[in-house]
Amino acid sequence: MRRSIVVKLLWLGIVVILQLAWINQWPSTWPQPDLILVTLIFWLFAAGWSETKWWVVGTALILGAASFYPFAFYLILWLAVFYLLYYLLLKIFTNKSIYSLMALVALGTVGQYLGFMLLGNSWSSSLWWLILGKELIANLLIAGFIYYLLRWRDKRLVPLFMVKDE
Numbered sequence: 001m002r003r004s005i006v007v008k009l010l011w012l013g014i015v016v017i018l019q020l021a022w023i024n025q026w027p028s029t030w031p032q033p034d035l036i037l038v039t040l041i042f043w044l045f046a047a048g049w050s051e052t053k054w055w056v057v058g059t060a061l062i063l064g065a066a067s068f069y070p071f072a073f074y075l076i077l078w079l080a081v082f083y084l085l086y087y088l089l090l091k092i093f094t095n096k097s098i099y100s101l102m103a104l105v106a107l108g109t110v111g112q113y114l115g116f117m118l119l120g121n122s123w124s125s126s127l128w129w130l131i132l133g134k135e136l137i138a139n140l141l142i143a144g145f146i147y148y149l150l151r152w153r154d155k156r157l158v159p160l161f162m163v164k165d166e
Contacts, residue, residue: 008043012059015039020066028131033138034109036063040078041085041108042146045101049086056082073119081111098147105143109136 015035023032036059044052060074067074085104093100113132 008055012036012039012055016059016062031134031138033142034112034135035142037108037112038105038139038143038146040082041104042101042143044082044085044089045096045104049083052082052086053079069119077112077115077119081108081115084111098144101143101147102140105139106136109139 019035023035026032040052040056040059043055056078057075060078064071064074085108088107089100089104093103110132113135117128
């Protein structure tokens with residue numbers, strides 16, 4: 001248990017540093033995936049709400065302290081988005097397939113982007129839909145890559161209808 005927490009903390013620390021120090025500094029013409037969001041959605045997908053909610057709160061507090069938004073902005077937005085994703089995971093996306101993960105990543109990306117636009121009053125961008133589309137495609141590609149990388153490593157992520165009886 002303790003080893004799992006240390007590994008997750010190390011992974012999340014690396015992802016936060018990559019996101020804040022490298023990816024957010026890319027030119028605005030490049031798609032900017034949100035590795036933190038994809039990682040937390042993947043943990044929600046794999047571990048459930050009871051474990052993921054504390055990682056969401058901790059990451060939101062760190063990002064809230066490091067951003068120019070009001071302090072509780074990330075916390076309120078991410079708790080709302082992740083609770084909605086958890087509800088959808090329980091009621092609609094009941095199987096653990098790539099399709100469920102991709103739908104959760106797409107809905108999480110759209111929810112976060114629209115939350116930033118509504119609460120941040122940044123509707124002034126005339127091409128907001130293009131920025132959202134690039135971020136959505138980048139997040140889906142990253143999520144698919146991580147899913148297949150972990151599926152190659154661990155066969156438990158195979159949907160039930162694809163499992164062969166031995």
